[in-house]
Amino acid sequence: MEVQEKKGYxxxxxxxxxxxxxxxxxxxxxxxxxxxxxxxxxxxMKGKAAPELVHSPNRVLYPMRRTNPKGAA
Ligand code: SF4
Structure with a gap:
């Protein structure tokens, strides 16, 4: 696949x-x-690490939902 350079922010x-x-x-x-x-x-450095952040296996991709009631231990 072709490598491209794209402008952004x-x-x-x-x-x-x-x-x-x-x-x-x-x-x-x-x-x-x-x-x-x-x-x-x-x-x-945070901006330069964007590829590492985007492709991290630990990245949260969906909103997390509470599964226990508030105040539960
Ligand atoms: S995180 Fe860093 S590189 Fe990204 S916009 Fe902020 S200062 Fe700029």
């Missing part, structure tokens, strides 16, 4: 840093700062 906090995203199909491979974007001069 990080949504992990309110700063919305501009990003260049390397993707192959549905896989996010790498995220880099997009220096042509007004907020893309740099990215923090």
């Amino acid at each position: 990080c949504t992990l906090c309110r700063s919305r840093c501009g990003t260049l995203n390397t993707v192959r199909g549905d896989m996010l491979l790498q995220v880099r700062p997009d220096t042509s974007h007004p907020t893309g001069s740099a990215m923090c």
